[in-house]
Amino acid sequence: MPTRNTPWPDGTPCWVDYGAADPAAAKEFYGRLFGWDWTADSPEYGGYVNALKGGAQAAGLGPLTGPDDPPAWTTYFATGDAAATCDRIREAGGTVVVEPMAVGPMGTMAIALDPQGNGFGLWQAGTHTGAEVVNEHGAQVWNEAAVDDVPAARAFYGAVFGFSWDEIPDMGGYATFSTDGRPLGGLGPVGPGAPKGWSTCFAVTSADDTVAAVEAAGGKVTHPAEDTEFGRFAVVTDPWGASFSVMQLPPEG
Known part of the structure; x- marks a missing residue:
């Protein structure tokens, strides 16, 4: 299990969270889909909970x-x-939509929009350092943005986080970003029918089984599972219309 319990380097997509119309139903859906357990409800923090994978924050x-x-x-x-x-x-x-706000001893959060209106958050770690588990079933494996104006978005995020860019050949302007030569995520143009803005990709043991489980629970498939050089990939929406993607990672070795 790839785990971490120290703050992530600046500019790293270090955490994802879900704003739920029906928190109880969303916990049931995602818990079954990714094998998550949940921390106790926290009325002092508006009912916010952490999803746990093997006891680690996901x-x-x-x-x-x-x-x-x-x-x-x-x-x-x-x-x-x-x-x-x-x-x-x-x-x-x-x-800046939500100015930096302390969340008890856990850290400081902020919410912002880029010049094209795409939302993202900031997390300054305290006792909560962000994701403790990554790159395994039910944990985030990749974060990327689909934008209307790629050069402008690269300029913005480069100015904010100091990203350098590595464009991938034959992918229509899609590029990965990094701060130390290690790819942290990606950014590219909006594809036909695809949602704009930042999206989260979760690692799964089987893309096809996960897609089937999403559909069985009332979600939809917006990009059917297909093999790529990075793994088998699909884009889905949950029963409330929120988009996310899943990636079946290739076997190691």
């Missing part, structure tokens, strides 16, 4: 905070100084 879930907000997954980037990162967001043309 993701978060809480009720929607706005009456018009759609259910959705949010990607959070690690930062050692949320306030300074918010200053860079504004300087680069983005908008």
